[in-house]
Amino acid sequence: MAAEPSLSTxxxxxxxxTFLLVFTVECNVSVGxxxxxxxxxxxxxxxxxxxxxxxxxxxxNPAVSVSLGCLQALKGPGMDWKQVGIYSGVQLLSGFTxxxxxxxxxxxxxxxxxxxxxxxxxxxxxELLYTFMLCFVVLNVAAAKKNKEExxxxxxxxxxxxIVSGAYGAGAISGGAFNPAVAVGLxxxxxxxxxxxxxxYVLFQLLGGGLAALAFSVVRPADLGNSESGGxxxxxxxxxxxxxxxxxxxxxxxILASNPDGALSIACSLSAMIYALGxxxxxxxNPAVSxxxFCSGRDRGFTVRKALLYALVQIxxxxxxxxxxxxxxxKALPPVEPKGPYHLTSALLVEFIFTFTLAYVxxxxxxxxxxxxxxxxxxxxxxxVVVGGFAAGNVSGGALNPAVSAALALSGGGMGNAIxxxxxxxxxxxxxxxxxxxxxxxxxxxxxxxxxxxxA
Numbered sequence: 151m152a153a154e155p156s157l158s159t160x161x162x163x164x165x166x167x168t169f170l171l172v173f174t175v176e177c178n179v180s181v182g183x184x185x186x187x188x189x190x191x192x193x194x195x196x197x198x199x200x201x202x203x204x205x206x207x208x209x210x211n212p213a214v215s216v217s218l219g220c221l222q223a224l225k226g227p228g229m230d231w232k233q234v235g236i237y238s239g240v241q242l243l244s245g246f247t248x249x250x251x252x253x254x255x256x257x258x259x260x261x262x263x264x265x266x267x268x269x270x271x272x273x274x275x276x277e278l279l280y281t282f283m284l285c286f287v288v289l290n291v292a293a294a295k296k297n298k299e300e301x302x303x304x305x306x307x308x309x310x311x312x313i314v315s316g317a318y319g320a321g322a323i324s325g326g327a328f329n330p331a332v333a334v335g336l337x338x339x340x341x342x343x344x345x346x347x348x349x350x351y352v353l354f355q356l357l358g359g360g361l362a363a364l365a366f367s368v369v370r371p372a373d374l375g376n377s378e379s380g381g382x383x384x385x386x387x388x389x390x391x392x393x394x395x396x397x398x399x400x401x402x403x404x405i406l407a408s409n410p411d412g413a414l415s416i417a418c419s420l421s422a423m424i425y426a427l428g429x430x431x432x433x434x435x436n437p438a439v440s441x442x443x444f445c446s447g448r449d450r451g452f453t454v455r456k457a458l459l460y461a462l463v464q465i466x467x468x469x470x471x472x473x474x475x476x477x478x479x480x481k482a483l484p485p486v487e488p489k490g491p492y493h494l495t496s497a498l499l500v501e502f503i504f505t506f507t508l509a510y511v512x513x514x515x516x517x518x519x520x521x522x523x524x525x526x527x528x529x530x531x532x533x534x535v536v537v538g539g540f541a542a543g544n545v546s547g548g549a550l551n552p553a554v555s556a557a558l559a560l561s562g563g564g565m566g567n568a569i570x571x572x573x574x575x576x577x578x579x580x581x582x583x584x585x586x587x588x589x590x591x592x593x594x595x596x597x598x599x600x601x602x603x604x605x606a
Contacts, residue, residue, distance in 0.1 A: 155205050161240045163206035167198040168244035171210050172335050176252030179260035188317025196310030212238035212330040217285035217359035224367050226374045227293045245331030249339040259340030262347045273324035274354035275478045280316030281328045281358030287312050289366045290426035295373050303525045308425035311418035318415040319403025389431035391467040393423040397435050398468035398557045402475030413539025421532025436551040437461035438579035442509035445583035468553035472561050483562030489544050497546035498574045504538030505550045505575040509582035
């Protein structure tokens with residue numbers, strides 16, 4: 151067994167990872183391509199965690215370290231406050247160093263401020279929501295006992311995807327820092343353009359980190375010694391609520407930002423939350439997927455009652471996500487309706503085809519014992535949204551999810567169309583289950599159904 155790295159080695163790893171992250175942020179803000187900036191920042195976090203996570207844990211963010219400290223205070227698998235303080239100091243110093251070097255290169259600093267037309271409170275709320283997502287995913291994929299023991303190869307990708315999720319929609323309001331080291335570094339090196347916003351940003355970011363630890367305690371009480379087993383119905387429903395909340399919040403923020411690359415951002419949010427919560431509830435976050443899992447007969451514990459409860463909390467979680475997104479952005483959503491010259495029939499057809507694709511892929515990569523993907527299941531499922539979102543977005547909007555359709559209509563109107571979308575999406579889930587039975591007949595011969603969800 152390899153020796154534990156020394157504290158100085160861990161601090162060096164944190165300095166390097168945070169430096170690369172903040173320097174990449176500065177370069178993208180100063181001279182980068184807006185289309186790929188969020189992807190660039192998310193991927194530098196991914197590669198840095200892959201390279202250095204085994205040494206220090208790959209926090210690279212004081213909010214993540216504080217979240218781990220809060221989790222240990224709740225008797226969970228976190229980090230002691232002394233180490234939190236040391237890590238945070240190193241991360242802040244590294245962030246300032248990176249921002250200072252970037253300022254010297256480009257001749258100016260990148261100011262930390264809300265986008266024109268938005269208040270500092272709106273920016274702070276965006277920072278809170280997506281720092282919460284980031285810290286929550288970190289806790290689930292890297293600190294949760296089950297995932298830590300399995301040493302999944304996907305945890306760095308899931309964490310990087312959180313940045314891509316928030317960078318495009320929420321980033322259009324706050325700039326998308328989600329990290330006190332980024333916020334402080336940018337604010338200090340652009341002090342000639344004003345200073346002080348970092349205090350608000352950091353406050354909201356740390357609050358997001360603390361809330362992430364509380365949310366973790368709800369979905370994984372066994373990790374805190376509060377339950378003999380994970381997978382109780384309450385934890386599963388809480389998981390489905392949170393996952394759908396983040397997913398539909400991201401949909402809403404991208405629509406309100408008129409982001410042409412929204413499908414990528416949304417796909418990353420879905421992948422990240424599936425990796426975080428898939429072992430708790432199955433990570434459906436979509437009534438059509440729950441319908442497919444039920445109709446496949448593969449999960450004998452997934453009863454009609456449970457499927458209906460899943461669908462209910464998914465719709466509630468999605469609706470809350472949309473209402474908060476609309477409230478933060480102070481904008482109205484467009485109605486749910488076919489786009490451009492296309493008729494409702496065309497919109498329903500593309501929704502059916504791409505929802506079928508999503509549901510069938512879920513059954514194949516997350517349920518089937520034959521074609522199950524141990525590490526890439528979240529990527530495969532999430533990127534069905536890339537497929538359908540870009541292919542069908544200009545026809546139907548590319549919802550592919552009754553919870554998305556209902557939540558958007560609740561705020562923007564077009565409930566009649568949303569009901570039509572939802573019905574064909576559920577039918578697509580049923581067809582996916584039927585097709586799955588034909589292509590995977592050996593699954594039906596199993597004497598003991600294997601489950602996409604944890605045992606109830």
